[in-house]
Amino acid sequence: MHVRYADDGSLAVAEAARRLGARLVFTATPDPHRRVSERHAGDRARTAAGREELRQDLHRVFAADRLVERADEVVGIPGPGGTAELVRHFPQLAGVREGRGPAAPPEGITAHRPLPDEHPRGERLLERLFSAGDRPAALDPAARGLPLLLTVGRLHPLKQQHVLVRAWIESGLHLRSTLVVVGGSARADTADAAEREVRTAIAGLRAAHPEAAARLALVPALPNAEVRCLERALVRSGSTARAHYVCPSAKEEFGIAVLEAMDAGLPVAATGRGGVPHYLRGTVNGLLLDTSSAPRLARGWKGCSRCRTTPSPR
The missing domain is CATH 3.40.50.2000 (Glycogen Phosphorylase B;)
Incomplete structure (x- = not known):
């Protein structure tokens, strides 16, 4: 089974995979960890709305960390810096693939096939x-x-x-x-x-x-x-x-x-x-x-x- 988002739905799929004995793959990104450090560095948490946003973002951090723990394999999304930023937020991934960090399979689009008309x-x-x-x-x-x-x-x-x-x-x-x-x-x-x-x-x-x-x-x-x-x-x-x-x-x-x-x-x-x-x-x-x-x-x-x-x- 494959999960992509750091949320409760992905945690539910992870639990289903555990009960079924299926392998779990998680595609991780630097967010939500990066979002917390960038978005809540100022005074946003001093307001009720800001505190609620922080609570939700921290819950996503919790979900992402649990998914990394439970996944049989973690992959990253390609970027200019590879998966270096991902490892900064998930240091437990530093030793994956003999210290190279998670793989980042290349992405792309389906080749355009012109319609008959x-x-x-x-x-x-x-x-x-x-x-x-x-x-x-x-x-x-x-x-x-x-x-x-x-x-x-x-x-x-x-x-x-x-x-x-x-x-x-x-x-x-x-x-x-x-x-x-x-x-x-x-x-x-x-x-x-x-x-x-x-x-x-x-x-x-x-x-x-x-x-x-x-x-x-x-x-x-x-x-x-x-x-x-x-x-x-x-x-x-x-x-x-x-x-x-x-x-x-x-x-x-x-x-x-x-x-x-x-x-x-x-x-x-x-x-x-x-x-x-x-x-x-x-x-x-x-x-x-x-x-x-x-x-x-x-x-x-x-x-x-x-x-x-x-x-x-x-």
């Missing part, structure tokens, strides 16, 4: 995207000649789509570009609490800046094949200005959507936190962004005009 389907996706500026999921057709920013992922505070929207508006980028956010439920009433938080924040920004509304599209989640088809349609489109992919997440352990966008040929700007720097090198094949706030995200994104090409990550 790839080109016409891509054109239909573009037509639907630019069908009307008065619908939340579509853009103003008159804006088709503007540069386009695309981000794909589940709507979640960690993914920070709302921070991207704020940066796009407050920096004035909405005056000369469009923004497409793909992700979330087709019906808002079926969204979970985390998604509702992001939706509410984006809706507030849209209402406060009606001049940006027609250039912002919040598209419900698409099948992976359609996302990759849309990305390639944007790359080859002769009627749409240069499209770029941006990942505003607070961090990404790996960033599958980032790598898929690079594979499609889109210039990419992505968070510098997590596993993305393992394959994206700033100003070489993309931009690494400081996504800790909307102003910093906007400042970093403005440098994307320097990225003329995006070499294949392969």
Whole structure:
């Protein structure tokens, strides 16, 4: 059995594995230990909310430590420094593999296999995207000649789509570009609490800046094949200005959507936190962004005009 997250669900799976006599593999990351040292170093614990956050983070530390103890094998997620940081937080792993630390198997994406109707389907996706500026999921057709920013992922505070929207508006980028956010439920009433938080924040920004509304599209989640088809349609489109992919997440352990966008040929700007720097090198094949706030995200994104090409990550 394999568990990935340091939470009670993974502990339950670990206990089930023990009772069944099955082997347990745990994929560990420097978080939550790193998160505790970074997030709670100041005065956050002096408030009731801060103390509750600390309690939850410490419980995740407890869960991660128990999983490391119980696992038959621990593997890490690849990063620029290998698993050295992981060993700093889990010193009991220092002696694994004759002192080399846990293995970090390389990650990747499934090779794109063009659909039989790839080109016409891509054109239909573009037509639907630019069908009307008065619908939340579509853009103003008159804006088709503007540069386009695309981000794909589940709507979640960690993914920070709302921070991207704020940066796009407050920096004035909405005056000369469009923004497409793909992700979330087709019906808002079926969204979970985390998604509702992001939706509410984006809706507030849209209402406060009606001049940006027609250039912002919040598209419900698409099948992976359609996302990759849309990305390639944007790359080859002769009627749409240069499209770029941006990942505003607070961090990404790996960033599958980032790598898929690079594979499609889109210039990419992505968070510098997590596993993305393992394959994206700033100003070489993309931009690494400081996504800790909307102003910093906007400042970093403005440098994307320097990225003329995006070499294949392969």
